Amino acid sequence: MRHFFPTFAASVLILAANSALAHDYRAGDIEIGHPWTRATPPMAKVGGGYLELTNTGSVSDRILGGKSPVAGRVEIHNMEMTDGIMKMRPVPEGVEIPVGETVQLAPGGYHLMLLDLKQPIAAGDMVQVTLEFEHAGTIDVELAAGPIGSTATGHGDAASSSHEGHE
Known part of the structure; x- marks a missing residue:
């Protein structure tokens, strides 16, 4: 019993560390961190990544x-302010990831656009995406x-919800 608790505690820490790393990925030389999305309203046809x-x-x-x-x-897609109006447009050429730099795909800027949703995205879902x-x-x-x-930290934010379901 004296050895049970330290062994159990170590096992819990290892599992916690593995689950924390489960949301970080690597494709070749590209490290992919913190992928997330927002839940969508029931009839939404678009979502963001x-x-x-x-x-x-x-x-x-x-x-x-x-x-x-x-x-x-x-x-x-990219959202940008043009003449005082927020506009979203597709970026068919994609987004460059320069050597040694980190590029954020985030609300209000470049992001993944999930179009023609086949079902709503619910809070707590894990949405499968194949990145190219x-x-x-x-x-x-x-x-x-x-x-x-929600924001990347999972807390609601008025600024991040201004286009909810649309970015």
């Missing part, structure tokens, strides 16, 4: 888009779904 991409290699790469079983298609890179190829990741209006 967010993550960070770090290029640890010696050649620039580019995220081109992806696919998901919950969406008809997955594209890269120019050089690193493809990789399957899971987007952890927070509540509608």
Whole structure:
């Protein structure tokens, strides 16, 4: 019994560490961290995907888009302010990930756009997405779904919910 508790505690720490790392991925020289999404309203046809991409290699790469079983298609989109109006547009050429840099796909900027949703995304869901890179190829990741209006930390935020379900 004297050895049970230390062994049990060590096992719990190992499992906790593995689950914390479960949301970090690597495709070639691209490290993919913190993939997440927001829950969508019941009739929404679009959702957003967010993550960070770090290029640890010696050649620039580019995220081109992806696919998901919950969406008809997955594209890269960008939101930007033009003449005082927030506009969203597809970015068919993808987003460059320069050598040694980290690129954020986040609300209000570049992000994954899950179009033609086949079902709503519920808080707590793990949304399967296959990301496609120019050089690193493809990789399957899971987007952890927070509540509608959530931020990367999972807390509601008025600024992040201004286009909920649309970015």
